[in-house]
Amino acid sequence: MLPDLVDKPLALLFLQDAATRTYGHTLLFSIALCLAGLAFLLASGRTYGLALAGGSLGHLALDAMWALPHVLYWPLLGGGFPRVHEDISFLEMVWWALNDPVRVAGDMLGLLALALVVAWVVAEKGIKRLQRDARHRAVTTENEPV
Numbered sequence: 504m505l506p507d508l509v510d511k512p513l514a515l516l517f518l519q520d521a522a523t524r525t526y527g528h529t530l531l532f533s534i535a536l537c538l539a540g541l542a543f544l545l546a547s548g549r550t551y552g553l554a555l556a557g558g559s560l561g562h563l564a565l566d567a568m569w570a571l572p573h574v575l576y577w578p579l580l581g582g583g584f585p586r587v588h589e590d591i592s593f594l595e596m597v598w599w600a601l602n603d604p605v606r607v608a609g610d611m612l613g614l615l616a617l618a619l620v621v622a623w624v625v626a627e628k629g630i631k632r633l634q635r636d637a638r639h640r641a642v643t644t645e646n647e648p649v
Contacts, residue, residue: 504613505555506532506562525584528568529577533559551624558616565609 509527526532536559540552568575574584601607 504562504610504617505536505559506566507610507613524566524568524571524574526577527559528563528566528571528574530563530575531577533563551620554620562613 506527507523509532510523510525513525513527514523533556536556537553540550540554540556543552544550563575573580577584
């Protein structure tokens with residue numbers, strides 16, 4: 504969902520006449536995420552960044568971005584993004600998207616996956632903290648006089 508989390512606020516706040524598939528829906532964005540994820544992996548040994556990059560690439564595939572090559576390959580095919588038809592507002596575009604059951608189901612699955620990843624990371628940190636606290640208590644108990 505990261506490409507949508509990047510592009511939808513951009514379209515709403517800054518690119519009023521642009522479609523909601525802009526910078527976050529480009530291969531350049533996904534490649535940058537892959538490189539950042541690889542750097543994070545090398546620095547920390549964690550694969551979260553690569554998982555995020557993989558999710559972004561999967562999002563591009565599910566959005567069939569090959570049908571919009573001027574967006575997918577931006578800036579190689581030109582610097583512009585498609586424009587929204589002048590007769591439709593951003594809110595009307597959101598309403599149209601919410602009435603598409605396939606799009607809503609995909610977004611809900613993306614939200615669920617994001618929630619699961621966040622829960623996993625939080626649980627992992629909580630478990631490590633509990634283990635560290637238990638080790639600290641064990642060492643403190645061993646050193647106490649009887």
